[in-house]
Amino acid sequence: MRPTIVRSILRADAEHITRLGECGVATVHEAMGRTGLLEPAIRPIFPGARVAGSAVTVSCAAGDNLMIHAAIAVVRPGDVLVVTTSAPSSDGMFGELLAESCRAHGVAGLVIDAGVRDTAELTVMGFPVWSRAVWAHGTTKAIPGSVNVPIGCAGALVHPGDVIVGDADGVVVVPRADAGPVVTAANERLAREARTRERLKGGELGLDIYGLRDVLNAQGVEWVD
Amino acid sequence: MRPTIVRSILRADAEHITRLGECGVATVHEAMGRTGLLEPAIRPIFPGARVAGSAVTVSCAAGDNLMIHAAIAVVRPGDVLVVTTSAPSSDGMFGELLAESCRAHGVAGLVIDAGVRDTAELTVMGFPVWSRAVWAHGTTKAIPGSVNVPIGCAGALVHPGDVIVGDADGVVVVPRADAGPVVTAANERLAREARTRERLKGGELGLDIYGLRDVLNAQGVEWVD
């Protein structure tokens, strides 16, 4: 029950992290058997935001960002902060000053189940953030919480060191130990999709490529003119 | 009760469809007596998205896009897919591969009361989509539904062949048989607005142009200093 800051965490292989980021959220989520997504309410603050990195988890009280400051003391370059709160809140728990601090320590981005502010400045900085809200409301720096413990964040379970991938389609969490197999499955999926893409571009129907005419028949769907 | 795919539908006059698209959603909706709009939660995935075309309606189970594949087998160039689901869902039922297939068959755009994914790619393609959510979550291709039957979609009633107009202000449905009269009414409204616009730009007040001072007086509104 005691609030705790864990300094050292295990991280996934750097090449796996990079490759998962290249594959993108939808592909990675499919490669994991359609699991691992944060809720759709978690949205990027600017178009084109992309990130892949190791989760440094942060558990805050709603409206208090003390533990985000603490987390920056234990990050390594390339990490992604993943912040949850004890209660739903739209408060702007992170802004331009914290982003400058993150940049100085190599933090690659932020995922937060709450609000952020200074989004115009964050966009100019190119610091990628996924949040539930954008709002100016300020926060205190007074209430204890934990860093680098397992958290529930926006419907997903996140362990420290899990790989976080974010893009226009949302955010997905890859358990650290699964990074390698997921890269393999994602690569296979992309190769398969490349072949399908060419056939679809050529005008072939998904009905034929995926064998769906049989599915329609088996389900009793009727074709009429 | 039997799920059905209807191959042939009647469409509105092509010139009417084009003109409705030029008039835009707000004008068309006004010309229809302020009816026909889909709910405001249905939003375009990129700024500048515009479409006008004939509705090919699709009724899917939530989280299953089998019937979207079926619909592409019956579209004609210029059609707009209009997809509803059996239950509220944010799943990404449509993405880049389906958009390539749509492009190959001339589909002009998509309106869906659910989620879409690959929105970065769809934006680069310039494929216009209006949806309730953007999310990476994948779907099955297994559950029967219907194509080109009347559907309820985001608060509106859509028949196959109705004219769908979408822009930054949302999506409006024009019953096929009304396309001509609505074009006429919309043209009249635009001409009237052009005259009003010049007067407003010159500093005249809406109070005077629309005769609203009498309305205020009749309602007992008091002017004080």
Added chain:
Amino acid sequence: MRPTIVRSILRADAEHITRLGECGVATVHEAMGRTGLLEPAIRPIFPGARVAGSAVTVSCAAGDNLMIHAAIAVVRPGDVLVVTTSAPSSDGMFGELLAESCRAHGVAGLVIDAGVRDTAELTVMGFPVWSRAVWAHGTTKAIPGSVNVPIGCAGALVHPGDVIVGDADGVVVVPRADAGPVVTAANERLAREARTRERLKGGELGLDIYGLRDVLNAQGVEWVD
């Protein structure tokens, strides 16, 4: 109880208004002791929208914009319309024609706890709007209300002549009589933040700059490896 249009209102000092706009919403809100924000659901219709001006308050029936027309009769250049409604509504109560009228009379922007339409045109015009919704639905011009009376708008209390500041982070209301002290407090905060920013950019931790290590210790937060 009688609906009323008040022609003359007191406004804050023009230099204070300008400076509050430069400081931005987050800073002004902090300078006011973390008060004065409208709800986070009130969002700008285009990136980069910014405004600062004197509130001309408008109380409308839901789905009726008669009183917005009345308000334009009493504005002065630089004012910001602040519109509330008697019931929650997404209707597009303001569009391009009203924006032209606003421009002709020098209105600097609009804040509305309802919907707006013609957002593509408003964006081209560069007319800044903060609203709860974007939707084409039209409105009547028939139901009485008031202009320049105190209103409750999106969770905040707004008096005519209060200073309205809007940017990417939302909208804040500064009571007219507080404009001067808030400018002073905001300037001090910005100076303090400038110094902190340099230290953070240099790699110092917020934990050290703000003395938060003591807070963590006092709260019993444990550091572990």
Added chain:
Amino acid sequence: MRPTIVRSILRADAEHITRLGECGVATVHEAMGRTGLLEPAIRPIFPGARVAGSAVTVSCAAGDNLMIHAAIAVVRPGDVLVVTTSAPSSDGMFGELLAESCRAHGVAGLVIDAGVRDTAELTVMGFPVWSRAVWAHGTTKAIPGSVNVPIGCAGALVHPGDVIVGDADGVVVVPRADAGPVVTAANERLAREARTRERLKGGELGLDIYGLRDVLNAQGVEWVD
């Protein structure tokens, strides 16, 4: 496009309607292949509310109940009013006086994708209502609409004369022509469930009754201690 009140509609067989009401919403929806439900936001105003009857459809402007008054002129005893609006609204479009009028004409209940008021009185009367909201806000009686035309209501398509079934689990729409087959399928389902219920009460597992152990194995689910 012209607003219309249709006086005469076809209705389903009275015994089918009664039996569908006895089966309840969940069973009927399953018997229809998991289709026909209104959105989950449509809730009964008191515990124990139940209804089954023929839909008299009503299309209103948001905030205007003129067409509900018109609908009462064409109902027959046992009918259920199904009301949709042109825009999302929480206004209380129906209250105790209208309920008295409904009672006088034998209307069995109301389904409305908007608000209702006087819910304390409606509860005492035992008049069953399913609505999106409960709110006191009043409405006008001025804007045209239609009665007994097909409508989209809360995500479902409703034709006049369709069978409406409502209970604690929501509202389902049975197309008029399907009432008989749905009764048959629902009866079969209830008989099957009665047998399953006894086995479950006796402690047998769903895993065994439904053969789900094979499903788990086929999907690669692992049992561990």
Added chain:
Amino acid sequence: MRPTIVRSILRADAEHITRLGECGVATVHEAMGRTGLLEPAIRPIFPGARVAGSAVTVSCAAGDNLMIHAAIAVVRPGDVLVVTTSAPSSDGMFGELLAESCRAHGVAGLVIDAGVRDTAELTVMGFPVWSRAVWAHGTTKAIPGSVNVPIGCAGALVHPGDVIVGDADGVVVVPRADAGPVVTAANERLAREARTRERLKGGELGLDIYGLRDVLNAQGVEWVD
């Protein structure tokens, strides 16, 4: 800008308050020209909750109930606490202990644009509460705010001493100075409704009682068989 507790407020006539409570929220709101309602999200915590009293307004920081404690120091028997917060929050800012304190000082009820807890106990006590949420989350007692200043609460403007009426249909605010005229208008409305009710019970149609057949004709609504 300085947070303030105002000890003395003016209250409306006690008989007017009582009568407004008897008339109920819908009638009072209509008698005020369809104004004064709080948003529909503000709901009673138990069926049958009713209240009428003078508003003691409370402005709190989200998640902090210090000022509710302060407010109880200035209430008089029959008052109703009306609480708003600086940011949206579901925290349970009020529970059984505060209700005991309210009871000891004669507070008649609570309206709060936030959460409450101990609702089982509050129900047993019969202490009426209207809130946005029910949730156990606790609050601090540390952040300044004001008592008995004008506030914006759930979309409405509330001045100290305004009459608050709450029932199953929501909450309405009657400006103190309007209490008398609103009672008169409400009484007239109830008398009119009593006559209408009898006619409706006798089977007369609203179409005939309100003269709506002419409205339908004037609007071009067509009757068909």
Added chain:
Amino acid sequence: MRPTIVRSILRADAEHITRLGECGVATVHEAMGRTGLLEPAIRPIFPGARVAGSAVTVSCAAGDNLMIHAAIAVVRPGDVLVVTTSAPSSDGMFGELLAESCRAHGVAGLVIDAGVRDTAELTVMGFPVWSRAVWAHGTTKAIPGSVNVPIGCAGALVHPGDVIVGDADGVVVVPRADAGPVVTAANERLAREARTRERLKGGELGLDIYGLRDVLNAQGVEWVD
């Protein structure tokens, strides 16, 4: 990554579980330092619902309840099922038949971040459920997931064997190892509250009991008449 059903879990001391249930959600949450609550959207399906038991965690695909059936194979009397899904969903994943099965195996209740159905029957049975929605929509029994692995559920982290407490104020999760200390802290809090309750009933103010007059002064709150 492989879906797994864990048969054996550790549970907290039975007396601790019972006592936590007696203390109730608000007290337990406070005793844990204001942590552990599920989101406020998770609500009981009938008034008076209460539960305390050991969590058997279930991770399902949205719209598929295969793993709930699997979970009943590993429960022990007194356990509480805690179900999360891979995507937001209102589907009725649990109903009367599953409740009969739960009863037969001694399951004390259900917490589910999705929908339930047959709520009238569940209420008659007295089977307590906390859910995000009540809706008739049916589910498949086909998609793999896990039982008794850590899950993120409605904003909280739940490990198998954690103590789940639910009542009218929501649901709280007590980590298994903390059950004893939390009982102690909760008992102390209840004793303190009993003394405070008597003083409040006697008319003493919270301002005096909690020493809040000093807080108000320190924060610069002004008292005026």
